[in-house]
Amino acid sequence: MKRLTFLLVAAATTVCLITFMASAPGQPDGQSAAPYVTEIPHGYRDWRWISSTHEAGDLNSLGAILGNDVAIEAYREGKLPFPEGTIIAALHYRNVPSEENNRVFGQAQSFVPGAPTNIQFMVKDSRRYAATGGWGFATFTDGKPADAASMKSCFPCHEKAKDTDLVFTRYAP
Amino acid sequence: MKRLTFLLVAAATTVCLITFMASAPGQPDGQSAAPYVTEIPHGYRDWRWISSTHEAGDLNSLGAILGNDVAIEAYREGKLPFPEGTIIAALHYRNVPSEENNRVFGQAQSFVPGAPTNIQFMVKDSRRYAATGGWGFATFTDGKPADAASMKSCFPCHEKAKDTDLVFTRYAP
Numbered sequence: 383m384k385r386l387t388f389l390l391v392a393a394a395t396t397v398c399l400i401t402f403m404a405s406a407p408g409q410p411d412g413q414s415a416a417p418y419v420t421e422i423p424h425g426y427r428d429w430r431w432i433s434s435t436h437e438a439g440d441l442n443s444l445g446a447i448l449g450n451d452v453a454i455e456a457y458r459e460g461k462l463p464f465p466e467g468t469i470i471a472a473l474h475y476r477n478v479p480s481e482e483n484n485r486v487f488g489q490a491q492s493f494v495p496g497a498p499t500n501i502q503f504m505v506k507d508s509r510r511y512a513a514t515g516g517w518g519f520a521t522f523t524d525g526k527p528a529d530a531a532s533m534k535s536c537f538p539c540h541e542k543a544k545d546t547d548l549v550f551t552r553y554a555p
Numbered sequence: 556m557k558r559l560t561f562l563l564v565a566a567a568t569t570v571c572l573i574t575f576m577a578s579a580p581g582q583p584d585g586q587s588a589a590p591y592v593t594e595i596p597h598g599y600r601d602w603r604w605i606s607s608t609h610e611a612g613d614l615n616s617l618g619a620i621l622g623n624d625v626a627i628e629a630y631r632e633g634k635l636p637f638p639e640g641t642i643i644a645a646l647h648y649r650n651v652p653s654e655e656n657n658r659v660f661g662q663a664q665s666f667v668p669g670a671p672t673n674i675q676f677m678v679k680d681s682r683r684y685a686a687t688g689g690w691g692f693a694t695f696t697d698g699k700p701a702d703a704a705s706m707k708s709c710f711p712c713h714e715k716a717k718d719t720d721l722v723f724t725r726y727a728p
Contacts, residue, residue, distance in 0.1 A: 427603075434607040434619050436650065439664040446607050446619060446727070475727060477609065483723055486712050491612040495727040539659050550656055554619070554648060554668040 418533040419520035426471045433554040444477035447551045457553040468506040474499045515548045591706040592693035599644045603627050606727040617650035620724045630726040641679040647672045688721050
């Protein structure tokens, strides 16, 4: 149980990010349908690269952090807090050895993204997500959003990165 | 010396890629000025993400593979060989622990890109780089191209990836 809790917290923490949630059909403007993001932002796989991530240990992940245009511009210009409309995506995969690369190297050293594990988002919408620091967080596994209970762990961890508007990832030059 | 050779081969191999080399001024069309790429392709930092890389051991690197539009389209459509004009970029950094993330995790497990080490490119130009499988390779450190001697190690390693047109990196979904 302790290990499960750790994995859940770790998964939610690494880059626990948000997703743009369009107003739910029939939802009066200004009312938040959920305290986190439940729809995958359109076109995220075409966004530009912010940085790469590697978590060792039980998580054993390798991935990338991508950002929409608002995010990239904010990072490059050092804008803090991040502007409304910023979306940051974290694509996570198993960190697996590349047998092909290792044959070339002549030793086991090369790791590549294996099976996808989850995709996480942070969406900046200060009004909708006021209760979680202005960020809506999201975790999708096989395209499905995480349940409400597990999403509660995002904000308490990200809150520790107050100096960078709750965002852990730095822009890689 | 053995370690140095290994590092050079490793650095040149991981993703030893090419760069688009515009015709040198005064160079008659059709004559290749160098057997590898000596100019950094314009705008590569805005290209889309293909995959992430992690090399353990002495290399200890973390990075990203980006591609220009021709490269991304070819990957997504499974085009092999890669079309003329394909450019693949490999951005390498030291794989360093993130103290900030580790404090949140409560243990040492999180790694992020540290100081940049080099940027490598592969540029598909079958005529210009006929002698190296149609690919021009490039390694830039602090913006400067590697010397001719070290660039000789790119093609012999990449040649081993004949089934994928000399490209080791797979597209991460």
